[in-house]
Amino acid sequence: MRKIILASASPRRKELLKLLDIDFDIIVSTCEEVFDEELSVYENLKNIAYSKAYDVFKDNGDNLVIGADTIVYLEGRVLLKPKDKDDARGMIKSLSGKTHSVISGISVITKEKSLKTAVETKVTFKELNDEEIEGYINTNEPYDKAGGYAVQGIAGKFISKIEGDYFNVVGLSISTLYDMLKEFR
Numbered sequence: 220m221r222k223i224i225l226a227s228a229s230p231r232r233k234e235l236l237k238l239l240d241i242d243f244d245i246i247v248s249t250c251e252e253v254f255d256e257e258l259s260v261y262e263n264l265k266n267i268a269y270s271k272a273y274d275v276f277k278d279n280g281d282n283l284v285i286g287a288d289t290i291v292y293l294e295g296r297v298l299l300k301p302k303d304k305d306d307a308r309g310m311i312k313s314l315s316g317k318t319h320s321v322i323s324g325i326s327v328i329t330k331e332k333s334l335k336t337a338v339e340t341k342v343t344f345k346e347l348n349d350e351e352i353e354g355y356i357n358t359n360e361p362y363d364k365a366g367g368y369a370v371q372g373i374a375g376k377f378i379s380k381i382e383g384d385y386f387n388v389v390g391l392s393i394s395t396l397y398d399m400l401k402e403f404r
């Protein structure tokens with residue numbers, strides 16, 4: 220029987236996929252996340268999600284593999300995970316008082332067919348002072364998150380508005396994935 224495999228090391232994606240009430244395994248993909256400057260950010264996210272899924276699918280060809288990738292997009296700039304405290308400070312400062320997009324790519328691959336899509340959610344940060352920013356970057360929270368914050372964590376108190384799917388910000392739009400999986404029945 221065909222198994223469902225989540226190609227992700229993200230504990231958030233694992234918890235979100237559980238909400239769809241399906242049995243699945245996890246095999247972490249090890250492929251590089253490469254951005255192609257010639258393509259739009261949406262196309263890049265779709266391609267990276269596909270590459271993550273394909274990296275696992277190539278050795279698990281009888282199964283259905285799900286891959287995803289999340290970035291923060293502010294004024295034409297892509298924010299990935301902060302490398303260190305200075306990087307995190309810079310990211311949170313740049314997000315303060317502004318609206319940015321969180322864009323996730325999702326891809327599903329089986330031997331019959333593959334799908335890939337990108338989902339965008341707009342997130343507005345309140346204006347933050349230096350004390351709030353220092354306090355936040357001194358926690359562990361920013362460092363494994365795109366854009367250097369977690370909407371589902373301490374940073375929730377800094378966010379004044381969300382337009383679109385909240386779960387997409389956390390790393391996986393389960394509503395979008397639910398519709399995609401229907402195409403594989």
Ligand SMILES: Cc1cn([C@H]2C[C@H](O)[C@@H](COP(=O)(O)OP(=O)(O)OP(=O)(O)O)O2)c(=O)[nH]c1=O
Nearest residue numbers: 227228229288289364365368369370388389390
């Ligand atoms: C913006 C934001 C991101 N994130 C997380 C979701 C993703 O796990 C992470 C973005 O990194 P990704 O590179 O998308 O994923 P990952 O490295 O955690 O896992 P994998 O590549 O194996 O699938 O940021 C939050 O948890 N909350 C947030 O509010």
